[in-house]
Amino acid sequence: MEGAGTLPEVESTSKNLTVETDGFANDQSTSDAASRGTLNRSNNRSVLKRKRGSSADSKSKPKVKRKKSKTTRTPRPNYTIEVGEDMLLIISNVSQSDSVWRPKRKGRKNKMKTLPKRKGQGKITETKKTKKHTRPVRTTVGVNTQAQGSDPDHQVKPRANxxxxxxxxxxxxxxxxxxxxxxxxxxxxxxxxxxxxxxxxxxxxxxxxxxxxxxxxWRSVTMGFCWIEPGKSQLPKTEMRIKNTVNWMAQNRLAQLREFSLCHWKKNVDYVVQALSESCPQLSSLKLSHCTGVTDKAFQSLGSHCKQLDCIDVQNTDVQGEGLVTFLETYGQQIRKIFFSYGSKSEKLLTVISKGCCPELRSLAVNTNLNTGFSQLAICIPALQIGCPKLQTFSMMNVMPRLKMIRNIPTSTPGFPLLEELCIATTSMSSFSDQDLNSLLHGSPRLRVLDLRGCSRVTPTALSALPCQDLECLFWGLYFNSTSVASSKNGLHLLTEKWSRTLRELDITNHAFSEEDLEIAMGHLALGEGAEALRSLNLTGTKLTSQALRLLIGHAVALNYLNLSSCRYLPRGMKKLYRGQEDIRQLLDKIE
Known part of the structure; x- marks a missing residue:
């Protein structure tokens, strides 16, 4: 074959070439040795580079360390809780010489530092050695919340850990x-x-x-209205969420609820009242303010479940049907406070109360808004005095009583022997007279607060004849155009002389008492035993003089409210409202 014959020819040719160049053998051997030395040095360098790369690779791999076993420390609380009569005392158990173990702060993560890249090698990384921060073991400390002599109602649910x-x-x-x-x-x-x-x-x-x-x-809770965008109705899903929230709160939070107020709710009022009455047996006070849609179901649920309910406030609330009347007839013996607004059912409610359905009643209020105008309500005072002998507070704000008589009711009654506060105030001229005042208060020696604002027909003589000796507040101002009303010009000194020891607040706005009568009356207040206790004085529109004012301010050191607006007999610059003792002291400096 041709391939087999070519190899010997090549060998023979190389031999011939070798023989022919024999003359240059020494020089050629020297050059070959030098070339072999350079090759060996280059090979050694490549081997060193490989070793160095392998060592760098081995360094780049961090060594895996075994995790240290976590050591637990015995729990040591730093404080002790002691329950006192009206406070909690936290007493430290650590002194300055003690060393308390504290957990170490968390360390930062290990950062990887990248070394510069060398020729012919990849990126070499090395780890920055940092101290390894071990997370401390979570320990628990028991807290003793039950102390001797503490009130069990105020006990907090103990936290175990x-x-x-x-x-x-x-x-x-x-x-x-x-x-x-x-x-x-x-x-x-x-x-x-x-x-x-x-x-x-x-x-x-x-x-x-x-x-x-x-x-x-959670013993006193007030829920406001759920806001709805004007012009839109409440979505069914939102209404369902509201009901679910009320149910959850009644079952999980309001077990010890005592006082509950619902304000400005236009829907679901019956549902809320029923849910609370079923889950809150300790409910004692219910207030529904500016609510609508209250039916008989709400009061039936209250009567059957809430046996401790003694206060109902439905002022400015639309009560539909005869639910409240029926409730008072059936469960009125447990009611002590009731407040409602003037309306179509007001006379029925007063009739039920006067019949004796609420013998334990302490507070009764029949009010109306001041912007609704003057209202009259027929009431039989002797029947009310017999039906509510324990009444302490009676208020008819902007509602004038119109006295009526009922058959088989005696005209002479013991009155209200426990009455302490009476309010027959109105913003317009009232027809309430001395005879009406005497029929109400002839048997009330404990009266402390008397509000007769607007009652221009009541005279100082009738007031001074009242059996109460410790009156603290007398509000008798006329807050309307009193030019056409013939009010009394004398007799104020009779009132200040009788109650100078106990009087704290006095309002005689726009009364036409004479200068001499006012000077004598202010003298009784300034020189009486209770001058240091006088707090508020409203003399707007009266004929007070500078001499009487100087005497009063000089002795009434506790006076912090003084209204001298429209007092024509005072110099300019003084006829204004003064608030605070410092402001009144400056007025005294001006007068002197």
Whole structure:
């Protein structure tokens, strides 16, 4: 074959070439040795580079260390909680010489440092050595919430575990005792109400949720209206969510509810009242303000479930049907306070009360808005005095009583022997006379507050003949155009002489008492035993003089309200309202 013959020819040719160049053998050997030396040095360098790369690769791989076993420390609480009569005492168990173990702060993550890239090599990374921060073990500390002599109603649900964690996100909340949180929340609830404050703070963390769930914080709740965009109706899903929320709160939060107020609700009022009455047996006070749609079902549910209910307030609320009248006829013996607005059923309610259905009644109020005008309500005072012998507060704001007589009711009655406050005030001229006043208060020696604003027909002589000796507040101002009314010009000194020892507030706005009568009356107030206790004085539109004013201010050191508007007998610059003792002291300096 041709391929086999070519190889010997090549060998023979190489031999011939070798023989022919034999003359240059020495020089050629020297050059070959030099070339072999350079090749060996280059090979050594490549080997060193490989070794160096392998060592760098080995360094780039971090060594795996075994995890250290976690050591647990014995729990040691830093405080002790002692329950006092009206506060919680947190006593520290740590002195200055003690060393308390504290969790270490979390360390930063290891950063990977990238080395510069060398020629012919890939990226080489090395780890920055940092101390490994171990997360401390969570320990628990038991908190004793039951103390001797403490009120069981104010006991807080004990938190079994108070976790001491090194995590900065929840360490501050976990270490704060639940009892302290409950006391803090009580201040806010007393000022702003339970809703929506407790609903919001319960979302902060578990500890705050436990504190906000304390039954002692949910004893007084007020729910406002659910806002709806004008011109639109409430969606069915929204209405269902409202009902579910009311049910959940009644079952999980309002077990110890005592006082409940519902304001400006136009729908679902019956549903809310029924849910509360079924889940809150301790309910004692119910207030429905500016609500509509209250039917007989709500009062039936209250009567059958809430046996401790003693206060009902339905002022400015549309009560449909005869539900409230029926409730008072059936369960009126447990009611002590009732407030309602003037309306078509007011006379029926007063008739039921006068029949003796509410023998334990303490407070009765029949009011109306000041912008609705003058209203009259027929009332039989002797029947009311017999039916409510324990009445202490009677108010008819802007509603003038029109006296009527009922058969088989005696005209002479013991009156209201326990009455302390009476309000027969109106913004317009009233027909209430001395005879009406005497029929109401002839048997009320404990009267402290008397509000007769607008009653221009009542005379000082009738007032001074009242059996009460410790009257503290007398409001007798005329807040309407009194030019056509012939009010009394004398007799104020009789009132100030009788009650100078106990009088705290006096209002005689726009009365036409003479200068001499006012000077004598102010002298009784200034020189009487109770001059240092006088707090408020309204003399708007009277004939007070500078001499009487100087005597009064000089002795009434506790006076913090003085109204001298439209007092024509005073110099210019003084006829205004003064608030605060410092302002009144400056007025005294001007007069002197």
């Amino acid at each position: 108070v976790s001491l964690s090194g995590d900065d996100t929840d360490q501050w909340g976990q270490r704060l005792p639940v009892e302290v949180l409950v006391n803090i929340f009580q201040y806010v609830v007393h000022r702003d109400g339970a809703v929506p404050f407790l609903c919001r703070v319960s979302r902060v963390c578990r500890v705050w949720n436990d504190a906000a769930s304390s039954p002692s914080l």
